[in-house]
Amino acid sequence: MSKISSNTQLPQSSFLMMTCQCGTERFLKQEVLERYHDLRFSYSRLGFVTFKTTQFYNTSRVQKILTIFSRYCGLSLGRVQGNDSATMLTQVWQFAENLPIDRVHVFPRDSAVPGEKEFEPQLTPECFEIHKLLTQAQRKLAVGNDYPLFPAEKKELILDVLLISQNEWWVGCHVADTWRSRQPGGIVHISRPIDAVSRAYLKFEEALRWSEIPVKTDSHWLDIGAAPGGASQALLARGANVIGIDPAEVSPIILKCPNFTYLRGRLNQAKRTQLRKVKFIISDMNVAPNYTLDVLEDCILNRATDIRGLLFTLKLVRWELITDIPAVLNRIKSWGFETILAKQMQFNRQEIMVAARK
Numbered sequence: 001m002s003k004i005s006s007n008t009q010l011p012q013s014s015f016l017m018m019t020c021q022c023g024t025e026r027f028l029k030q031e032v033l034e035r036y037h038d039l040r041f042s043y044s045r046l047g048f049v050t051f052k053t054t055q056f057y058n059t060s061r062v063q064k065i066l067t068i069f070s071r072y073c074g075l076s077l078g079r080v081q082g083n084d085s086a087t088m089l090t091q092v093w094q095f096a097e098n099l100p101i102d103r104v105h106v107f108p109r110d111s112a113v114p115g116e117k118e119f120e121p122q123l124t125p126e127c128f129e130i131h132k133l134l135t136q137a138q139r140k141l142a143v144g145n146d147y148p149l150f151p152a153e154k155k156e157l158i159l160d161v162l163l164i165s166q167n168e169w170w171v172g173c174h175v176a177d178t179w180r181s182r183q184p185g186g187i188v189h190i191s192r193p194i195d196a197v198s199r200a201y202l203k204f205e206e207a208l209r210w211s212e213i214p215v216k217t218d219s220h221w222l223d224i225g226a227a228p229g230g231a232s233q234a235l236l237a238r239g240a241n242v243i244g245i246d247p248a249e250v251s252p253i254i255l256k257c258p259n260f261t262y263l264r265g266r267l268n269q270a271k272r273t274q275l276r277k278v279k280f281i282i283s284d285m286n287v288a289p290n291y292t293l294d295v296l297e298d299c300i301l302n303r304a305t306d307i308r309g310l311l312f313t314l315k316l317v318r319w320e321l322i323t324d325i326p327a328v329l330n331r332i333k334s335w336g337f338e339t340i341l342a343k344q345m346q347f348n349r350q351e352i353m354v355a356a357r358k
């Protein structure tokens with residue numbers, strides 16, 4: 001049960017802090033400054049950006065900030081620096097004095113681009129150690145609220161400790177609300193199963209949870225650009241029926257799944273009658289955004305299909321394509337989708353994920 005109620009004085013600060021994929025700091029900065037005119041850039045390091053507000057923000061206002069490139073977004077309460085972790089731990093709690101904290105999240109910034117140098121965003125052993133010391137230090141958190149990987153409940157007030165380095169931590173807070181904001185540092189704990197046929201499994205496992213598009217048993221999905229089959233695997237594991245289209249070869253592990261149908265080739269070679277039952281599309285084609293949109297449009301606007309939901313990667317083959325994102329979202333809207341979300345997943349590389357629902 002959250003300690004935040006309608007009478008609670010919400011924490012406030014004139015600084016915000018955000019994390020993002022290494023190398024996307026400038027895009028995060030750009031989108032925030034374009035959209036929120038009362039925010040000024042303050043400070044950044046790889047994977048970390050802070051902003052100063054011209055007026056105080058409280059946690060409720062932070063919840064309303066929408067960005068594509070931030071993974072974590074919270075109020076910044078201050079920075080702790082030193083060589084002695086015991087003193088640093090005490091200082092963390094000093095920032096949180098008088099705050100009705102429900103849970104503590106300790107997380108790192110990214111140290112490399114996801115998928116490179118065997119790096120994937122995740123909580124490190126150092127995070128677990130500091131989390132343990134922090135939760136033991138001063139406060140009694142509710143039973144179950146002291147587990148470092150556990151997502152928060154909606155409305156809980158989270159004390160966030162972002163480890164920039166061993167000697168520099170940034171302390172913040174936020175109220176858990178969306179799926180992403182409930183994960184520690186916005187990082188979901190997903191390990192790649194031993195039989196996952198591609199890294200795309202991780203990307204779509206994360207994206208399905210983030211988008212909250214329900215994957216019902218026996219629902220019918222189309223996977224465009226399916227080979228070798230990691231994304232289909234995430235759907236098949238949920239009991240969905242999947243038609244996978246791709247000119248490239250799909251893994252035998254996927255081909256032997258009874259709920260998987262393989263159509264070898266491109267979408268324009270498939271007969272529309274074969275897609276009659278399909279209600280949802282996932283897509284992960286390694287092509288430029290306009291080509292992806294043309295392929296999707298061809299399927300969605302066809303009278304033989306009735307597509308209710310869509311989840312796909314938009315490959316930013318050149319980073320400058322970021323400026324086209326608003327036009328991309330408008331085009332999807334023109335297909336009749338009401339809810340459209342765009343976000344860079346923790347497992348995305350030079351791409352973002354788009355989800356749309358009717």
Ligand SMILES: C[S@@+](CC[C@H](N)C(=O)[O-])C[C@H]1O[C@@H](n2cnc3c(N)ncnc32)[C@H](O)[C@@H]1O
Pocket residue numbers: 197198199200201224225226227228229230231232245246247248265266267283284285286287295
């Ligand atoms: C990044 S891979 C897909 C990974 C796959 N989603 C997975 O989960 O393992 C991109 C795939 O898109 C396919 N592709 C590109 N254009 C396509 C099209 N028009 N129709 C179907 N597949 C396409 C490529 O052949 C390639 O296999």
